Amino acid sequence: VIASLIHEPPVWILDEPLTGLDPTSSFQIKEIMKEHAGKGNIVFFSSHVIEVVEKICTKIAVITRGELTGVYNIDVLRDKNISLEELYLEGVHQQFSGV
Incomplete structure (x- = not known):
């Protein structure tokens, strides 16, 4: 995944990117996603964790x-x-x- 994102494509499509992560890694991924979107890019991801979606989208x-x-x-x-x-x-x- 990191190799795909290192060139900072303007659109990220991620399938359940937080599944199986420890709390620290999950926090870091959410921050990276918010940072990327904050630059005017699109982060499209699937999640069944409604609280996460409400918090970062x-x-x-x-x-x-x-x-x-x-x-x-x-x-x-x-x-x-x-x-x-x-x-x-x-x-x-x-x-x-x-x-």
């Missing part, structure tokens, strides 16, 4: 069954008192309501 994209089902601005969600957990659970409920 400015925008989120929700993908359900391989399809993009929504793009949201974190600040707008916060202003409306909507948590990502609520958003996720609502989507899951809608997805399985016909089953």
Whole structure:
């Protein structure tokens, strides 16, 4: 992964980049991701840890069954008192309501 990122491509696509890391390494990776995005780049990553997403993201994209089902601005969600957990659970409920 480091070899791929050393040339600082403008878009990073990472699959569960924090999985299996100790707390120190996880913190360092999150800081590197925020720093890269802070330079105007894009960091697109998957995560099932909603608290991490809420903490470090400015925008989120929700993908359900391989399809993009929504793009949201974190600040707008916060202003409306909507948590990502609520958003996720609502989507899951809608997805399985016909089953």
